[in-house]
Amino acid sequence: MTIRLSDTDHKPEPGRCVHDYQLHCGNCQLNSICLPLTLETDDVEQLDSIIQRSKPLQKGQFLYRQEDAFSSVYAVRSGAIKAYNTTDDGREQVTGFYFPGEILGMDGIGTNHHASTAKALETSAVCEIPFSSLEKLSAQLPSLQRHFFQLMSREITEDQQLITLLSKNSADERVASLMLSISIRNAKRKLSATHFRLPMSRVDIGNYLGLTVETVSRVFGRMQKMSILSVDNKEIEILDPKGLQRLANLLH
Amino acid sequence: MTIRLSDTDHKPEPGRCVHDYQLHCGNCQLNSICLPLTLETDDVEQLDSIIQRSKPLQKGQFLYRQEDAFSSVYAVRSGAIKAYNTTDDGREQVTGFYFPGEILGMDGIGTNHHASTAKALETSAVCEIPFSSLEKLSAQLPSLQRHFFQLMSREITEDQQLITLLSKNSADERVASLMLSISIRNAKRKLSATHFRLPMSRVDIGNYLGLTVETVSRVFGRMQKMSILSVDNKEIEILDPKGLQRLANLLH
DNA sequence: GCCACACCTTGACATAAATCAAGGTTCTGC
DNA sequence: GCAGAACCTTGATTTATGTCAAGGTGTGGC
Numbered sequence: 001m002t003i004r005l006s007d008t009d010h011k012p013e014p015g016r017c018v019h020d021y022q023l024h025c026g027n028c029q030l031n032s033i034c035l036p037l038t039l040e041t042d043d044v045e046q047l048d049s050i051i052q053r054s055k056p057l058q059k060g061q062f063l064y065r066q067e068d069a070f071s072s073v074y075a076v077r078s079g080a081i082k083a084y085n086t087t088d089d090g091r092e093q094v095t096g097f098y099f100p101g102e103i104l105g106m107d108g109i110g111t112n113h114h115a116s117t118a119k120a121l122e123t124s125a126v127c128e129i130p131f132s133s134l135e136k137l138s139a140q141l142p143s144l145q146r147h148f149f150q151l152m153s154r155e156i157t158e159d160q161q162l163i164t165l166l167s168k169n170s171a172d173e174r175v176a177s178l179m180l181s182i183s184i185r186n187a188k189r190k191l192s193a194t195h196f197r198l199p200m201s202r203v204d205i206g207n208y209l210g211l212t213v214e215t216v217s218r219v220f221g222r223m224q225k226m227s228i229l230s231v232d233n234k235e236i237e238i239l240d241p242k243g244l245q246r247l248a249n250l251l252h
Numbered sequence: 253m254t255i256r257l258s259d260t261d262h263k264p265e266p267g268r269c270v271h272d273y274q275l276h277c278g279n280c281q282l283n284s285i286c287l288p289l290t291l292e293t294d295d296v297e298q299l300d301s302i303i304q305r306s307k308p309l310q311k312g313q314f315l316y317r318q319e320d321a322f323s324s325v326y327a328v329r330s331g332a333i334k335a336y337n338t339t340d341d342g343r344e345q346v347t348g349f350y351f352p353g354e355i356l357g358m359d360g361i362g363t364n365h366h367a368s369t370a371k372a373l374e375t376s377a378v379c380e381i382p383f384s385s386l387e388k389l390s391a392q393l394p395s396l397q398r399h400f401f402q403l404m405s406r407e408i409t410e411d412q413q414l415i416t417l418l419s420k421n422s423a424d425e426r427v428a429s430l431m432l433s434i435s436i437r438n439a440k441r442k443l444s445a446t447h448f449r450l451p452m453s454r455v456d457i458g459n460y461l462g463l464t465v466e467t468v469s470r471v472f473g474r475m476q477k478m479s480i481l482s483v484d485n486k487e488i489e490i491l492d493p494k495g496l497q498r499l500a501n502l503l504h
Numbered sequence: 505g506c507c508a509c510a511c512c513t514t515g516a517c518a519t520a521a522a523t524c525a526a527g528g529t530t531c532t533g534c
Numbered sequence: 535g536c537a538g539a540a541c542c543t544t545g546a547t548t549t550a551t552g553t554c555a556a557g558g559t560g561t562g563g564c
Binding site: 453454455465466468469470472473485 | 540541542543544
């Protein structure tokens, strides 16, 4: 259960693909949805130089824990991470799922301590971006400063959409919205928008959406019966995208 | 229903207090909880020079509306503002109440359009902070950049706390938490932590907390019966702070 | 290849909060 | 100071989702 981020003695095995460890922002396929988005080539190199890449996290390992001192934000390179809060009375609330190209950890900036715990849902690689370096570089590169402000702002609007979902929508609408969100985010990464494997358990989905496992399971059952989804354990196929949007209440 | 922010021909009436219109960040009593928090005297003056103050908003007037082009963030100087999202199907979700010293409008940075509508709950004065100026100044003043990153981060963690509240807590716990939040924010402004007037309606409270008006009203009734609160319409007195914390589930 | 455990599904029942309904109170404009 | 509107309260009833319970399925370790 050790965090391996600082482990640097990794030697690529002969004959094994090592591109993960030679990756730079400039040639990363995710850079169109990640931090370097709006940067010029020279600026990307500067950003690249502050980013630390490391060995992948295994399923169940922690990227950071609630109350840990905050020092970096992280970009997911591969895999999937869940972030969750633990309340005083020990209950957990999943606040987000992070897929490749997405940034997490910004909730620690305000207090210098992480306000949530981040855990790998499957084997995942992340880029660590030391915040102090990011701050300095941001002051020099207006487009980076702007971009980071925008990322944080988007995190705010996404949280507010989740607030609305939890407060106003039925179990079916919530699950449909999550499936659509994952579908859209897959499409952005040039993956199938209609056929994917969920990295998280039903418990995690329920926790994120404010529902019990049983309810999530029943909703999947109903959607399957309505031929909107085909659900085979964690394999999801969206059979009727319009129907799913209608269920999510996104189609007038 | 006009927004009066750009109205500048105000002439102080003789014998009427005009200090609102001569206020600077340097002498503002709220500056310990507002933007200038960590700035040196010279820097405060620079910040002060970009801030636009204006005539107060009357109750019901809009500071900005969802979809409006984003150009500024706002600090509340007096009164109270509510922010809410309107969904595609016309339902509203209150995402926050903003009191003096608090900053709103940051949800517009990500897309250059406001993601919510901000409406005055009572006569309110605000300071308008043009974002382009704030960005430029932030690049020059590291402590301002840091402070603004922190403000956005705190907005994220607060939204995540609301997510947890909506997802995991009962009606009583939600209402108790809101009362405590208002009490704590009042204390920060050197106002009474135990006796205050709610600027928002029961409908707004219910909307914010994901409850109906009837439920909110019944919860207040119950708390009154338990001698935790004294509720006289919008006048609230916290009779038993410990009891309220226990109800909010914040006391082990 | 099998055991154990975590994960998922389905059914029966309980319940918190929503909905529906009616009446009371407070505020606002004239 | 009055009329109308907006706001708030309280009661009776319904309902979506939670809880409890039991059994099925997939998966990783040995």
